[in-house]
Amino acid sequence: MSTSFDSFQKRRLQSSYVSVVVSIALVLFMIGMLGLVLLKSTNVANHFKEKVVMTLFLKDDVSKKQLEGLQASIKKEEYTKHIIYITKNEAAKAYKKDLGEDFLQFLGDNPLKNGIDVYLNADFVTPEKMSEIEKAYQKNNLIAEVNYDKPLVNLLTKNIKRMSFWLLVLSGFFGLVAIILINSSIRLAIYSKRFNIKTMQMVGATKRFIRKPFIWQSIKLGILGAFISLIGLFIIIYYIDKYVPTLALLKDYLSLTYIAGGVLLSAFVITWISTFFATQRFLNLQTNDLYY
Template sequence: MSSKFDSYQKRRLASSYISVVISIALVLFMVGVLGLIVLKSTKVANYVKEKVAITLFIKDNVTQKQIKTFRESLLKEEFTKKAIYISKTQAAKKYSKEIGEDFLEFLGENPLKNGIDIYLKADYVTPEKVAALEQKFSKNLFVADVSYDKPLINLLTKNIKRISFWLLIISGFFTLIAMILINSSIRLSIYAKRFNIKTMQMVGATKGFIRRPFIWRSIKLGMLGAVLALIGLAVLVYYLDKYIPSLDFLEDYNTLAYIVGGVILSALIITWLSTFFATQRFLNLKTDELYY
């Protein structure tokens, strides 16, 4: 009879551990997906920002050698992603192609100017920083005029801030849900051991001694859940890279490292905290309260 009861208890305990691992894996998978969205949205936003250019129109009396030196100096600036020189001839050909006819035949001369398109690094694509750069370039002796799409930069900055704010709110919400779900699963597994906890306490075991094996077991379960979550994320990333190759999921090692590190760290922190407070609760209960 005792053998059957022990077997039943082992099966019940194993079932409890499996449910904890599955719960942790599902929650961490959800956290990993959210982290992937947040990190990739930042990369996409930066990619869009770095497509914004400031065009510097060069004065007619500036020589090609001076333009070359000026462009090389721009490339050394911390705000420059790349700087492309466009001659007045190239600009005329491009404009003629856009309007569908050669406008030089009517004018007899090329009214356009040589120019340099400066593509800024993402951190510098804000209304304030671009305006400051405009003032700086306007004072340059080689520059006749400065042009950029001001409404686009304002709209881009506003929308990115709005999206980042809501992503932060959603991330916080899902992180809270993750902690609550994992905490509930771990508390249920510890609840089954509440009488053992109280027995050990009654024979003189310290709280730290009683708590330690529960914490280590939960951390192991958390790591197992993290491994399962990472396997699921790996499959997801593989198919995303296959169907959306432009985002370079598999080649973005920094993002992948952040996701792996974040999932493992989340598993460690959440399981440790949840187990600590769950065991603390049962350690503080009186004997007659264990039955409720």
């Protein structure tokens, strides 16, 4: 009879462990997917920001030496990603292609100016920072005019802020759901051992001594759940990369490292905290309260 009961208890304990691992894996999979969306949305936003160009139109009397010095100074600036020098003849050819006719035949002389297209790093593509850069270049004696698409910069900044806000709200919500679900699974697993906890406490074991094996057991289950979730994540990432190769997910080693590290760290932190407070609750209960 005792052997049959022990076997039943063992099966119930194993079932509890399986449910905890599955719950943790599903929740961490959700967190990993959300992390992937956050990281790639930032990359996409930066990609569009770095397509914004600020054109510096040069005065006609700028010498070759002055031009080279100006280009060198622009490249040294922290906001510069790269620059392209466009002569007025190259600009005329581009206009001719866009218009579909040679406007120089009507005008005679080329009214365009030599220019430098400055592509900025994403962090500097905001209305405020680009306005500061524009004012600085307007004071330069070699530059006749500074031009960039201000409405586009304003719209881009506004939409990115809005997207970032809702992604943060969504992240906070799913993070809270993840903590609640994992916490509930671990508490249910520990609930089945509440009498063992109280028995150990009654024979003189300290709270720290009692908590330690439970915490380590939960961390092991959490790490196992994390690896299962990572397997699922990388399968999804593989197929996304296969059908949408422009995202280059498998080549983005930094993002993949962040996701894997974030999932493992989340598993460790959430299981440790959940187990600590779950065991603490049963340690503080009176013996009669264990039956409710």
